Amino acid sequence: MRQPRGRASDSSVLAVGHGVNDLYQGAVPALLPFLAAAHGWTYVMVGGLTLAATALSAITQPLFGWLTDRHHLAWLVPAGTTLAALGIALSGPATSYAATCAALAVCGLGVAAYHPAAARLARTAAAGSHRAMSWFVFSGTLGVAVAPLLVAPTVAMAGLSATLWLLAPALVMVVVTVRLLPATRRLSAPATTLPATVSSPPADDWAAFRRLTALVVLRSLVTYGLGTFVALLLNARTGTVVAGQAALLLLAATGALGTMAGGVLADRHRDRVRLIRNANVCVVPGLLMIVVLPGWSGLLGVAVTGVSLYVPFSLHLTLGQDYLPGRVGTASGVTLGLAVSAGGLAAPALGALAQATSLPVAIAALALSPLASLPVLRTMADPAVRATATRGGPF
Known part of the structure; x- marks a missing residue:
């Protein structure tokens, strides 16, 4: 008889699945230069594509989080990946701007369905380790990094209709996930595990969580602003699309390094709020x-x-789950969904600014977001540090 799978094995399956799922999230910015060149769309229209990919995700992801707090919805993990892949596959052959927006909206819906359920399961499997959660988040960032490597050659050689071939990674991962779904469902009990520094689950701190949500929104403005326009800027400056794809790859690859660094530093130094503040200054x-x-x-x-x-990416997620220990799915849905996707809602406005001035001016304007986060961070505290101090620890 086959032995039950351990938590480490469950974490590995969830991490690989997160990478495959977020490959399709990363495929959106990788496709934008090709779509703009093929159809002659303006900066505002390109921003509208990002809006289409994020608006439905932003609206529905908290709902999926709320549902995963109340029901066993492990099936959303393979279902979300399938929808995300289908949206990207259909975006290339789409013959109109509206059809392309609709396809990208389907991708966003898939991303929304996936993240709360997967993040909730990952937290239980991680048993309160920031480093383990950073591996889960890292794998998603790695998936985003792989997207330009997969999308650019495929579309450059075979045209936009070749996005249909991008369904393949999702289909493979869905088969693996469905086969292992009973083991994954074993983790579907409410996840209230906190870091070892916290002796008992505190009450939900909605005031702190609202401040964290504002912080994640400000970060997402930079994430989606760069994802939408940095490739276009580098393409224009160098005269080749290779530079733009290299920029997206580098952004995701260094982001993956930052994600892992955040988890390691949080386990070592504990104070996640201070780490987030220092990282925002460096942006x-x-x-x-x-x-x-x-x-x-x-x-x-x-x-x-x-x-x-x-660096703050996985820290936002674990902070949100610690602020709402009784609603881990909701916390995951907001920090990985509504708040993260909110940056995409501003993409058309950023495109309008670029069109009225220039791409460098629009990207420079993004620096206002990390600066605006600093006053918010002064009002926040890491609950793990606070609990350790109450018990007479080193902080």
Whole structure:
């Protein structure tokens, strides 16, 4: 008789699945330069595509989070990946702007369905370890990083209709996940495990969670703003689409490094709020380097921004779950969904700014977001640090 799978094995399945799912999230910015060039769409229309990919996700992801707090919905993990892949597959052959927006909205719906259920299961499997959760988030960032490597050659060689071939990774992962779904469902009990520094689950802290949500929204403005327009900027400066795809790949790759660094540092130094504050300060010079450095050297600014922008990524998720220990699905749905996707809602406005001024001006304007986060961070505290101090610990 086959032995039950352990938590480490469950974590691995969830991590790989997260990478495959987020590959399709990363495929959206990778496709934008090709769609804009093929159809002659303006910056505002390109921003509208990002809006289409994120609006439905932002609206529905908290709902999926609320549902996963009340029911066993492990099936949303393979179902969400399937929808996300289908949306990307149909976006290339779409013959009109409206049809492309609709396809990307389907992708966003799939992303919305996937994340709350997967993040809730991952938290239980991680048993309160920030490093383990950072591996889960890292795998998603790695999936985003792989997207340009997969999308760019496929579309460049075979045209936009070749996005249909991008269904393949999802189909493989869905088969694996469905086969292992009984083991995954075993983790579907309400996840209230907190870091070892917290002796008992505190009450839900909605005031702190609202401040965290504002913080994640401000970060997402930079994430989606860069994802939408940095490739277009590098393409224009170098005269080749290779530079733009390299920028997206570098942004995601350095973001993956930042994600892992955030988890390691949080386990070592405990105070996640301080880490987030320091990372936000470092985002500003990175953005300005993208704006002022010429040609390919702008990639240096992309690298600095990527690391700094993603150090807080997994920390936002675990903080949200710690602020709402009784509603882990809801916390995951908001921090990975509504708040993260909110940045995409501003993409058309950023496109209008770029059209009225220039792409460098629009990207420079993104530096206002990390600066605005600093007053919010001054009102926040890490609940794990607070609990340790109450017990007479080193903090």
